Amino acid sequence: MDIEPDTKDWTWVLERPCPACGFDAAQVDPTAVADRVLDVLPRWRHVLGRVEARERPAPATWSPLEYACHVRDVFVVFDRRVRLMLDGDDPEFENWDQDVTAIQDDYAVQLPSEVASQLDVAGRAVAETFAAVPDDAWSRTGRRGNGSVFTVATLSTYFLHDVVHHLHDVHG
Ligand SMILES: [Zn+2]
Numbered sequence: 001m002d003i004e005p006d007t008k009d010w011t012w013v014l015e016r017p018c019p020a021c022g023f024d025a026a027q028v029d030p031t032a033v034a035d036r037v038l039d040v041l042p043r044w045r046h047v048l049g050r051v052e053a054r055e056r057p058a059p060a061t062w063s064p065l066e067y068a069c070h071v072r073d074v075f076v077v078f079d080r081r082v083r084l085m086l087d088g089d090d091p092e093f094e095n096w097d098q099d100v101t102a103i104q105d106d107y108a109v110q111l112p113s114e115v116a117s118q119l120d121v122a123g124r125a126v127a128e129t130f131a132a133v134p135d136d137a138w139s140r141t142g143r144r145g146n147g148s149v150f151t152v153a154t155l156s157t158y159f160l161h162d163v164v165h166h167l168h169d170v171h172g
């Protein structure tokens with residue numbers, strides 16, 4: 001069975017706690033996001049070390065490996081978005097279809113050990129980018145093609161939710 005494409009607009013997680021994973025964006029200090037990312041990296045590595053990392057718990061649910069590939073790519077995409085916001089004036093983000101990427105890049109057949117090191121490298125890179133945001137730059141803006149506007153601060157908590165939420169998905 002194919003994965004149901006995720007068409008939900010997740011920007012509501014900035015307004016209220018997530019009922020699934022308990023993440024509450026209002027309680028997150030954007031300047032702490034870099035450390036929060038570094039904190040979860042060992043948990044993701046642990047998930048990828050499981051013998052059943054490649055197994056989907058249900059036919060239409062990603063395996064831990066597929067979720068980890070997604071999070072690795074989230075690290076890369078959001079690193080790029082923050083840099084765009086810091087370097088440019090209210091940039092529009094490129095469209096990123098996570099479900100198309102999962103199929104085109106064949107997440108399901110990637111090597112867990114390789115994904116573990118890629119995830120680590122990408123996670124450290126995005127943490128470094130967030131750690132280097134100047135104090136006066138958290139209110140800089142960027143937008144998605146659909147019109148959603150983010151500041152560096154809201155993008156940081158939106159991004160962290162994705163990482164934490166998927167760790168919850170895989171019981172990591
Ligand atoms: Zn959540």
